[in-house]
Amino acid sequence: DAKTTQPTSMDCAEGRAANLPCNHSTISGNEYVYWYRQIHSQGPQYIIHGLKNNETNEMASLIITEDRKSSTLILPHATLRDTAVYYCIVRALADYKLSFGAGTTVTVRA
């Protein structure tokens, strides 16, 4: 049973911010929101994770709603190299395995 719901695909313009939504309405209090991405012919790559506060790193920002039922991954200035499948994953502290859904295929266009 899927713990997250993401749009199948989305396009964004190079140089603009890309906002990737994720719904996780059944998230538990001890579960974190993780984002990974997978560029074509590569393995998944960690992007960012958060519990309830917004997080930012050199790759992206993660905005989690106050009720924690949804989140948005923001790529501030999308480049062509950001074209990939983006996976939103809910993970508890004790979860050593990652449960991937189908993800969102993001295509950045020049």
Added chain:
Amino acid sequence: GAGVSQTPSNKVTEKGKYVELRCDPISGHTALYWYRQSLGQGPEFLIYFQGTGAADDSGLPNDRFFAVRPEGSVSTLKIQRTERGDSAVYLCASSLTGQGLDEQFFGPGTRLTVL
């Protein structure tokens, strides 16, 4: 530094044959994971090693699949009597401890095609 490496990058075999897929984790990582990714889907967990032992093999689809990690470093995923449905990309990942919110680092995968 060196990341997770997997060999071969591509493997084509015939139905019924035996195959071995190798994973070299990041040096010093005690945890190692195997995932399988079918076309158009996200990776699915197969097995998790903590050191030399398989801590969780609940994702292995059947007894034709087996994995080892004899010295706690390199791991080999073994598939006996391959079937066309085994065709997929097999991904390996490693992490420092396998505990808490350890980041998993993935290799590029081995694309297995069973004819």
